[in-house]
Amino acid sequence: MxxxxxxxxxxxxxxxxxxxxxxxxxxxxxxxxxxEQAPDLVAVMGGEPDEMLKKALEALGGIGNFVxxxxxxxxxxxxxxxxxxxxxxxxxPVLIGALVKMCYNAGAKEVQVFDHTCNTWNSCYTxxxxxxxxxxxxxxxxxxxxxxxxxxxxxxxGIRLKSAKIHEAIIGCDAWINVPVLKNHxxxxxxxxxxxxxxxxxxxxxxxxxxxxxxxADSCTYSKKPALNIVDAYRVMKTxxxxxxxxxxxxxxxxxxxxxxxxxxDTAALKFFxxxxxxxxxxxxxxxxGQKHKLGTTDIDKLNIKRIKM
Amino acid sequence: xxxxxxRTIRATLGVLVLVLFTACFLMRDQNHxxxxxxxxxxxxxALMMMGASLLPIVVLLALxxxxxxxxxxxxxxxxxxxxxFNRLAKMVRKKKKKFIYVKPNxxxxxxxxxxxxxxxxxxxxxAVSLLxxxxxxxxxxxxxxxxxxxxINNMLAWVLNSFDIYSVYKISVxxxxxxxxxxxxxxxxxxxxxxxxxxxxxxNSICPVGTGLGLLSKLSLFRVKIGDGGCNSxxxxxxxxxxxxxxxxxxxxxxxxxxxxxxxxxxxNRNAVKLQWxxxxxxxxxxxxxxxxxxxxxxxxxxxxxASAMAQVVAKPLYFSGDDPIMPPGARSIKNFRxxxxxxxxxxxKCPSQVIKPSFLEYGLxxxxxxxxxxxxSFCTYDCTVCSTVCPNGALGELTxxxxxxxxxxxxxxxREICVVYTDETDCGACSEHCPTQAVHMVPYKNGLRIPEVxxxxxxxxxxxxxxxxxxxHTAIHVSGSSEQIALHIQKDKxxxxxxVDDFGx
Numbered sequence: 001m002x003x004x005x006x007x008x009x010x011x012x013x014x015x016x017x018x019x020x021x022x023x024x025x026x027x028x029x030x031x032x033x034x035x036e037q038a039p040d041l042v043a044v045m046g047g048e049p050d051e052m053l054k055k056a057l058e059a060l061g062g063i064g065n066f067v068x069x070x071x072x073x074x075x076x077x078x079x080x081x082x083x084x085x086x087x088x089x090x091x092x093p094v095l096i097g098a099l100v101k102m103c104y105n106a107g108a109k110e111v112q113v114f115d116h117t118c119n120t121w122n123s124c125y126t127x128x129x130x131x132x133x134x135x136x137x138x139x140x141x142x143x144x145x146x147x148x149x150x151x152x153x154x155x156x157x158g159i160r161l162k163s164a165k166i167h168e169a170i171i172g173c174d175a176w177i178n179v180p181v182l183k184n185h186x187x188x189x190x191x192x193x194x195x196x197x198x199x200x201x202x203x204x205x206x207x208x209x210x211x212x213x214x215x216x217a218d219s220c221t222y223s224k225k226p227a228l229n230i231v232d233a234y235r236v237m238k239t240x241x242x243x244x245x246x247x248x249x250x251x252x253x254x255x256x257x258x259x260x261x262x263x264x265x266d267t268a269a270l271k272f273f274x275x276x277x278x279x280x281x282x283x284x285x286x287x288x289x290g291q292k293h294k295l296g297t298t299d300i301d302k303l304n305i306k307r308i309k310m
Numbered sequence: 311x312x313x314x315x316x317r318t319i320r321a322t323l324g325v326l327v328l329v330l331f332t333a334c335f336l337m338r339d340q341n342h343x344x345x346x347x348x349x350x351x352x353x354x355x356a357l358m359m360m361g362a363s364l365l366p367i368v369v370l371l372a373l374x375x376x377x378x379x380x381x382x383x384x385x386x387x388x389x390x391x392x393x394x395f396n397r398l399a400k401m402v403r404k405k406k407k408k409f410i411y412v413k414p415n416x417x418x419x420x421x422x423x424x425x426x427x428x429x430x431x432x433x434x435x436x437a438v439s440l441l442x443x444x445x446x447x448x449x450x451x452x453x454x455x456x457x458x459x460x461x462i463n464n465m466l467a468w469v470l471n472s473f474d475i476y477s478v479y480k481i482s483v484x485x486x487x488x489x490x491x492x493x494x495x496x497x498x499x500x501x502x503x504x505x506x507x508x509x510x511x512x513x514n515s516i517c518p519v520g521t522g523l524g525l526l527s528k529l530s531l532f533r534v535k536i537g538d539g540g541c542n543s544x545x546x547x548x549x550x551x552x553x554x555x556x557x558x559x560x561x562x563x564x565x566x567x568x569x570x571x572x573x574x575x576x577x578x579n580r581n582a583v584k585l586q587w588x589x590x591x592x593x594x595x596x597x598x599x600x601x602x603x604x605x606x607x608x609x610x611x612x613x614x615x616x617a618s619a620m621a622q623v624v625a626k627p628l629y630f631s632g633d634d635p636i637m638p639p640g641a642r643s644i645k646n647f648r649x650x651x652x653x654x655x656x657x658x659x660k661c662p663s664q665v666i667k668p669s670f671l672e673y674g675l676x677x678x679x680x681x682x683x684x685x686x687x688s689f690c691t692y693d694c695t696v697c698s699t700v701c702p703n704g705a706l707g708e709l710t711x712x713x714x715x716x717x718x719x720x721x722x723x724x725x726r727e728i729c730v731v732y733t734d735e736t737d738c739g740a741c742s743e744h745c746p747t748q749a750v751h752m753v754p755y756k757n758g759l760r761i762p763e764v765x766x767x768x769x770x771x772x773x774x775x776x777x778x779x780x781x782x783x784h785t786a787i788h789v790s791g792s793s794e795q796i797a798l799h800i801q802k803d804k805x806x807x808x809x810x811v812d813d814f815g816x
Contacts, residue, residue: 140474143480186752187737187740206780208778213737214736251810272816275815
């Protein structure tokens with residue numbers, strides 16, 4: 001993150017918190033100060049999902065930079081499909097369970113987890129293993145299968161997507177954490193942190209019929225940005241995504257990438273993905289869209305990256 | 311010996327069975343094994359299952375030959391529903407309803423029975439569907455009670471969710487069908503009116519199962535009898551007989567209409583009405599009248615034969631042209647499905663993704679109200695086999711997950727000219743995203759774009775593509791049904807080499 005951008009964001013967040021008494025705004029403002037010394041992006045390789053998460057957060061200055069005492073935290077994994085964890089269509093349940101636990105350890109009042117699934121929602125929650133992991137860690141699974149759980153939100157910066165219905169957990173929480181799984185994707189080419197926004201909105205068909213890549217970038221302009229993006233690349237779906245057909249589509253790469261910069265984290269994930277399957281950045285349209293919206297940078301070589309091998 | 315406890319046992323069992331059936335029809339994930347067994351013991355489903363298993367029908371025959379029409383008082387949910395209504399009416403009424411003995415509607419009931427059988431033989435299944443008491447109950451539960459239950463659930467969820475309690479969540483009823491709800495309402499109305507006027511009149515003059523079991527009951531081993539000893543013809547038993555089958559003056563009970571409710575046993579002050587071992591005791595029914603009635607019924611049935619054949623002809627034009635309806639997985643062929651399904655809508659109630667919806671006339675008049683897949687409202691989950699496992703009729707044969715993965719219930723058709731990628735030249739791929747077998751896959755198009763392509767040889771017809779396609783009014787990809795569900799023999803991919811990376815790539 002550039003210093004200028006940081007100052008601008010911090011000022012904006014400060015103003016927002018003054019205007020709306022939004023405790024989240026304060027959290028980001030104060031959290032960002034601590035992040036300043038920490039790396040812009042952390043990549044960890046070679047461990048189990050929970051171990052890698054721990055390493056990454058240590059490098060980022062601790063979970064306390066993102067989760068404050070007494071806060072309600074929303075976690076948004078990818079739970080789109082009625083598939084078992086081995087098939088890697090959904091975020092790794094071990095990772096989500098560990099994250100929920102860490103949030104509570106940091107003093108969170110409540111941790112809520114949800115996704116607007118593609119398959120029948122309760123089967124997805126169950127068979128992904130995420131519901132069990134979240135409940136074991138004391139978190140709450142929220143339903144997201146009905147339109148009434150979503151509220152209208154304006155996206156003034158949006159080019160094709162000017163407004164969207166966003167899940168009330170995101171709107172109501174003090175801070176949210178975006179935890180996608182890295183996958184090949186038939187329509188969007190790659191699904192990662194930005195594409196994961198499609199699970200916080202209600203009407204996804206609109207995205208598909210109004211320039212998918214642009215709508216993904218537009219959805220990420222929603223004023224309440226994730227406090228952190230954590231990419232699960234423990235198991236990576238390299239082909240036939242986002243649903244996958246069999247274990248043949250899966251490569252176990254044991255990696256995790258985390259950053260507050262959503263464009264950077266997706267760019268890093270794409271470069272990582274390119275080691276397995278070739279996919280030019282120009283084909284993943286929402287990355288440049290995100291950069292144009294000043295949501296972050298695709299020029300990750302200029303960032304302070306910490307690489308950890310376990 | 312005092313036999314008053316028999317009524318209590320019967321009533322208790324009846325309440326339990328009705329509660330179980332209602333709960334299992336209303337609650338999607340409630341599927342008690344006892345319910346499964348009892349659903350298979352429903353008379354018409356047991357007949358439909360005969361090709362696969364004789365056990366259910368043998369159990370029913372044995373039960374009836376032992377205890378008469380106990381089925382109607384303990385197993386039949388439509389009968390039990392009437393018993394509950396009767397009880398409620400009793401509580402509301404100021405003056406106690408007194409039943410009186412009436413003569414049987416012999417011609418009506420045998421004509422309906424024979425006509426229904428003939429109609430089924432000639433392939434006009436709607437008659438069986440409409441008259442099967444289990445199917446009728448299922449339609450009432452699924453199409454009237456279920457939306458009400460969901461409504462109450464959603465109000466509760468609305469309240470609890472606002473307190474951050476999410477153990478109860480909202481459920482939308484995607485599968486409500488106006489036509490099915492109307493047919494169910496008419497059934498409910500007819501049954502209720504007949505009940506309020508004359509007790510179990512529906513069961514004893516219209517229901518073909520009641521009539522059929524009544525015939526068998528003439529041979530049953532245990533029967534309710536009025537003993538010569540204690541009876542003073544006070545008429546209490548007849549007054550409390552909802553089947554109106556006790557002639558207290560003649561001290562006779564019409565076995566064909568007695569539903570073995572044992573109310574008479576409990577009201578008799580002199581212990582004169584008793585359940586007795588009646589093997590080889592000659593029935594007192596006048597034989598001549600029976601023969602005459604049977605003949606009349608035969609004639610009516612013969613007249614019904616051309617009529618039902620005609621109905622079949624009439625049904626054909628009503629079979630909507632264009633796409634065949636898509637049968638739920640496990641139906642095998644349209645012939646099997648249309649002949650065996652009695653539209654109880656258990657699959658509709660149980661489908662986790664709510665994609666199975668009652669048809670109206672999509673299967674023609676003969677297949678009225680039989681369930682179909684509606685990909686406008688949802689799509690079929692790849693790994694799910696629920697409908698095939700709950701169907702008590704064998705209209706949907708049980709599938710394993712592996713069977714299901716290899717079963718084609720429909721075929722996807724892609725209309726490139728209206729696809730978003732073609733018209734707008736932007737990314738989409740929603741269809742391919744939802745395709746579990748990648749029968750719909752993305753191929754290079756232009757400017758880095760990819761466009762869908764369909765390989766029907768591995769298409770299972772789940773409808774995911776059609777459901778999610780954003781193009782309106784007509785989707786750019788749709789699934790058509792076929793009259794046979796075929797096994798695809800999809801080749802399993804060969805295991806590939808493990809991919810390993812030891813660098814981040816950035």
